[in-house]
Each structure stands twice: as C-alpha cells, then as structure tokens.
Amino acid sequence: MPKSDQPKPKKQYHHGNLRQALIDAGLELIAEGHGAQIDLRKVARKVGVSHTAPYRHFADRNELMAAIAEEGLRNLADKVHRKIETVPDDFLSKLEAFAREYVEFAIAHPQLMREMFSGINTDYDAHPTLRQALLYLFEPLVSTLKQSQAADEIAKTEYVHLTLIIWSMIHGFSALVVENYVIRKSLQGTEAIDNMVHLCVQTLYHGLARKDTL
Template sequence: MPFKTPRKPAARPAPRKGRRSAAPEPYHHGNLREALLEAGIQLLKEQGAEALGLRELARQAGVSRTAPYRHFESRDALLAGIAEQGFVKLREVLLEARREHDADHEAWFIAAARAYIGFAFGYAEHFKLMFGGYMKYEPGQHTSLHDAGNGAFQTLVDLVLASQESGLVMQGDPIAVSIAAWSTLHGFCSLAVHKRLDFLVENPDLLSRTAELVARTCLEGVRARK
C-alpha cells in the first residue's frame, strides 16, 4: 500500500468539513499554497534564499515533492510569490512612515528612509530575494510580483510628488527624482545586506551613524537648490 503511507494529519490545518465559506479557500487537504509560502518565508529568514528548494519546501509542508506544482508553475514562481509578500510588507512600513509624518514632508522623507533601511536590515534575506538575481525576472512574467514592487515604489513617488509641490524637493520628472532618491537608500541597503560593508559591521556605532547619514543624504541629494 504505497499510497496510504505518511500523511501526518496534524500538519494539515483541519480539512474543513464545513459546507462552504464565502472565500474560495482551497479544499482537498488544506491550503497548500499558503502553507508553502509560509514555510518559505520561515526558511528564507533562517537559511537564506539558497535553501529554498522546491523539494525542501514540500518536505516542510508535509507533502510530496511535486505537489507544489499544482500551485506554482516552477520554483521561480514560488520564489516570486515569497518575494511578493516582501514588497507588500515593505509598502506597509513605508505607508506607516507616511501616516506618522503626513504634514511635515521633511520628517516624512527621513522617516521613509529609516523605514526602508529598517526593513532591509530586519528582513535581510527577504530583501536579497526581492532585489537580487535569485530568480529569472523576465518582463511580462510574474506580473503579480511586478505589481507589488510597483506598489511599494509608488509610495516613494507619492512622497516625491508631495515634496515637489511643497518646494522641498527639486523639480523634474518625478520618476527620475524618485529613482535618484531611492537609489541612495537602496544602494546602502544592498551593500549592507550583501555584507559588503563588513568594515562597518565591526563597529556597530559607525554603522548606525552611516545609516543615519544615508537617510539624510537621500534627501539632500534631491533637495531643491536655492
């Protein structure tokens, strides 16, 4: 009986005998899709993106190796799903910075920069997955991931637009200006997360002071010239 074998029943979130709910929650055995994403996020945090194997994820979810293919077209698609969650979270922390400093554009700017840096350091592996070359990123593919990324970027564009109106930030194509500001943040985070700033890591005080300098630089670089 090669089929009745393991089936750790505790691993499944209770097959839901209830008739039907409004949300089209998957049926069958449990919602594997989310279980895979959750396991992936957990494993990503603990071991990094390299450890995110399809088989490993399936193992952690208590299913067979090819089961994930019913929910993700390929390993890359699964990674894209995990990365997407990261962009959602990133957007959230950026929106939070906005909520707290809506009135003062300069404070908003600095808070957004700190939030971005905080996200990168707090979710380093996630950050690497989102912006690194861990998966193919062909245009037209992974549109959902793409949208989530644009959603996060849009919060920066909103900030730039508002700051241009209030005269804090230089005029010019808002996209270009946003990218210029974003680049400063992103470059610092990318270098740090990839351990290219290890001469700072040994001096945590200098690291945090540099982070603060970067947050300011990010604004000064695009501040309206007098």
C-alpha cells in the first residue's frame, strides 16, 4: 500500500500524501517485528523524510500510534467482514467465524494487536473515526445477535452487554495468546489454538443460549 491518490485526504504536495505513507510505514515496521518500540524517527526514515516531518500531520508520537492502531482495527474489521459473509446465517456459525478471525489476526499480527489495545491512545471520544471503526468491527456480530434474540435463541439482555461479554472472551483469549501466557505446554501449533477457540465459542454459546434475561 504505497502512497495512494484517492479522492479523500490531502492534495498533491511535496510528498504525495505523507500522512497515509507514515501510517503504512508504521504498520510495516510493526509487521517486520520492530515491536511496539516504534519511534517517530524510524518511521520518518522509512518514508524518506526528515524526522520532524511527521509533526506536520500528527501532534505527537501518540497521535501517530493512534492512527496506526485505528488502521489496524479497520484491517481486522475488514478481515472479519469478509469471512463472516461466507458462513451460514445462524448465530453459532457467525460467532465462531468472528472468534476465529479475531484470534487469527491476533496471532498473525501480535505486535500490532498489542499496539491497538495498549491504551492511552483510546481517547475514542476525541477521535470519532476510532469509534466508527469499532462499530464497523462489531456490526456483523451485533446484527446476528439481534436476529438471534428475536428468534428467542439467546438471552434478551441488552445487546451492548452481550457484545461486551463476547468481546471479553475472544479478546481475552487473543491477548493471552499474544502475550505468550498460553500454550508452551499444550500441543502448540494452530491445532491447539483452534481447539481452544472452539471451546470458548461453545462456552459463550451455551452460556448465552437462554430464553430469559441473564
């Protein structure tokens, strides 16, 4: 994803549009394993601009990291959307697809995942686009959730709360995998992970599948 000349953001200045280039470079550095120790100067160097150029587009390091995290969130959401459309239209299938994609993304991009949920940045009252990205991520899950509630399949608890419960489980497992608190002993490899994701999903499903309110 090099400098794109899409209709939206900036015009054609010196660089093209540096803002996006910096975000992309940041994502690449993270992907290359440079860890959460990304610094403004490395990113600038990678793009080929001076080390203070980013300050024309981001107030400080935190704002760049927030933008990177937000882009990562959108990438995750895209991945989820793509997959979830291909599975049968029942709650369990959608839930399992959501969980599987989420965890898969976390394993594929551990450093990015860490950055995405490493706080401080999460001023998502200030940054409305971040809120938007979150809503986008959960949209397919919420939709099947409501459908399932209408069909008396799962508890009538507020869907926001149900979403949070599901997110907690999936995100928690992802976090523990990313932070290496899991495996080490078990079968290792993807097989054990897949099995665990299945267990988490089953627990969620049977825990939520009630006709009353929790």
